[in-house]
Amino acid sequence: MHRPTKQPELAVIVPVRNEAAGLADLFRSLVNQQEVALELVICDDSSIDGTPDLARQLAESAPFPVTIIETEPERGRQLNAGASIAAAPFFLFLHADSRFTDPLAFRRSLNHLAAARSAAAGALLTGRFALRFRRQDTTPSLAYYYYECKARLDRPECCHGDQGLLMGRETFADVGPFDETLPLLAETRLADTIRRRGKLLLLPAEIETSARRFETEGLAARQALNAIIMNFAAQGWEPVFRELPLLYQQQDKTKRLQLRPVLARLGELIGDLPRKERRLLWQKTGRYIRDNAWQLTFALDVRRNYHRNLPPGAGPTPCLDVYGRHLDRITDNAAGRWLAALLARMWLWWGAL
Numbered sequence: 169m170h171r172p173t174k175q176p177e178l179a180v181i182v183p184v185r186n187e188a189a190g191l192a193d194l195f196r197s198l199v200n201q202q203e204v205a206l207e208l209v210i211c212d213d214s215s216i217d218g219t220p221d222l223a224r225q226l227a228e229s230a231p232f233p234v235t236i237i238e239t240e241p242e243r244g245r246q247l248n249a250g251a252s253i254a255a256a257p258f259f260l261f262l263h264a265d266s267r268f269t270d271p272l273a274f275r276r277s278l279n280h281l282a283a284a285r286s287a288a289a290g291a292l293l294t295g296r297f298a299l300r301f302r303r304q305d306t307t308p309s310l311a312y313y314y315y316e317c318k319a320r321l322d323r324p325e326c327c328h329g330d331q332g333l334l335m336g337r338e339t340f341a342d343v344g345p346f347d348e349t350l351p352l353l354a355e356t357r358l359a360d361t362i363r364r365r366g367k368l369l370l371l372p373a374e375i376e377t378s379a380r381r382f383e384t385e386g387l388a389a390r391q392a393l394n395a396i397i398m399n400f401a402a403q404g405w406e407p408v409f410r411e412l413p414l415l416y417q418q419q420d421k422t423k424r425l426q427l428r429p430v431l432a433r434l435g436e437l438i439g440d441l442p443r444k445e446r447r448l449l450w451q452k453t454g455r456y457i458r459d460n461a462w463q464l465t466f467a468l469d470v471r472r473n474y475h476r477n478l479p480p481g482a483g484p485t486p487c488l489d490v491y492g493r494h495l496d497r498i499t500d501n502a503a504g505r506w507l508a509a510l511l512a513r514m515w516l517w518w519g520a521l
Contacts, residue, residue, distance in 0.1 A: 176207035176233065178274060179254035180262055183239075183246035185213040186420040187264040188222050190378075195226045197267040203275040206232040209254050211239045211246040217420070243329070244346040244354035251340055259340055261333045261355065265378035267302065273373035277334055280372050285336070292343060292366025294335040296327050296359065297375035298481065304383060311387055312379065313480060314470045318463070320370055320481035325398060325460075327368055329355035330377040335362075350409060352416060353401050381422055389425035396434065403452045407437050431519040438516075454509030458499055461508070465491040 180198060184191075198206060208230070212220050220236050227234035239249040247261055258278060268274070281295050299319035301312050318326055327333075333355060343361050346354040362368050382390050393415055400408045408415070415430065438446060465487040473483030498504070 174205050176256040177205045178258045178260055178278065179207045179209055179250075179256035180260045181209045181211065181247060181250035181254060182262050182264050183211045183213065183243055183250070184215065184219050184223075184264045185418060186215045186217040186219060188215070188217045188219045190265055191219060191222050192226060193267065194264055195230060199231060200271050201268065201274045202271045204278065205256075206274075207254065207256055208232060208234045209250040210234065210236045211250040212236060213239055213241050213246055242348065242351045242354075244348040244350075247354060248345040248348065251344065254337075257337050259333075259335055259337060261329070263329055263332070263377060265302075265380065266330065266332060267376045268373065269376060270373055273297070273375075277371040277373050281334060281336075281369065284367070284369055288367070292339055292362060293369060294333055294339060294343075294359070294362045294366070295369040295371040296331040296333055297371050297373055299331050300374050300376045300480070301379040301382075302376040303379045308474075310471060310474050312382075313474050314467060315391075316480035317470050317473070318466070321466075322363070322368060322370070323462075324360050324363065325356060327356065327359035327363075330375075332375050333359060334371065339366075350401060352397060352409075356398075384422045385425040389427050392427060393425065393430065399453055399456045402456055403449065405449060408434065427519055431516055435516055450509045450513065451505065453512050454505035454507070457508035457512055458505045461499060462488060462491050462496065465495070 182194070187194075195208075198208060208227075210220075210223050212223075220238070223234065223236050227236070235253060237249060237253065239246045250261075251259055258281075260274070270276075277295055277297070281293060284293050285291070299316050301316060303309075303312065319328075319331055320326075339362075343358065343365060347357045348354070350357075359368055379387075396408070397415060438449060441449065466485060468487040469483065469485040476483065
């Protein structure tokens with residue numbers, strides 16, 4: 169294994185499970201990064217496709233140190249295990265299917281984060297990259313464009329693991345570790361904690377993350393289930409996560425999603441609740457939907473900017489601005505929340521038919 173001549177500046181921490189097919193591309197993307205000393209920490213969760221062995225082979229010729237560890241299942245535990253053994257002063261938590269085409273992406277992002285830290289001494293700062301989806305079908309898509317634009321917003325639940333999280337070791341020590349209580353959303357929850365307590369910066373570099381799950385499962389169905397997961401995670405309603413294989417398969421087991429059986433099962437779980445708990449659940453769901461209704465007006469802005477051929481995140485958002493100034497206050501009441509809950513119940517009933 170190559171032994172670097174200087175201390176790594178950045179630890180790239182990658183959780184994996186059965187990622188052998190894309191591992192060489194990941195190494196290649198990291199090797200291409202210039203002007204930064206890396207270490208790579210691969211956190212393997214029970215791969216059966218030879219991922220750890222292939223990682224060891226690729227490590228032999230890598231120009232940076234590579235550590236491969238076996239971890240307990242689930243993303244939060246994998247990320248925490250990787251952070252516990254990393255030696256560098258900065259961490260980048262990265263998905264195995266993410267790539268960087270700019271060879272100076274890491275260098276410019278570290279410089280940007282350092283400058284922000286100097287300007288706001290003592291502030292909790294973390295960076296995330298501007299998201300681009302890497303798709304097999306390269307035909308322009310308004311739907312994917314929308315999610316690329318949304319990922320650039322500084323709003324709750326707009327930052328997920330597919331954008332990467334770049335932070336100093338001391339920041340992670342302050343806001344971490346990753347939540348291990350749920351099998352999903354570890355990165356999203358940490359990102360939102362940072363937003364509440366500090367600043368989540370958009371870094372001056374793009375990350376290309378594979379759209380393979382969306383392409384396999386179907387973008388609309390996958391995002392519908394993601395919204396369900398986010399809603400009940402926000403409520404802390406754990407029974408839905410016991411149905412996880414129905415909601416979120418491991419990447420290597422994905423197939424075309426069928427919403428009807430999922431919604432039917434969800435309806436059963438809700439129907440089994442005592443009336444008071446069921447009413448409270450729908451009340452909280454209405455609040456969650458109402459609080460995220462801004463996305464409807466943002467979609468109008470995105471559609472206009474898409475037809476103007478503007479890069480993701482580059483165009484104005486007048487509809488969203490109007491919502492923030494006027495419509496948000498109009499709907500922020502019991503009637504607005506119950507209307508949102510009613511629409512959600514109708515959608516669940518209709519989708520389960």
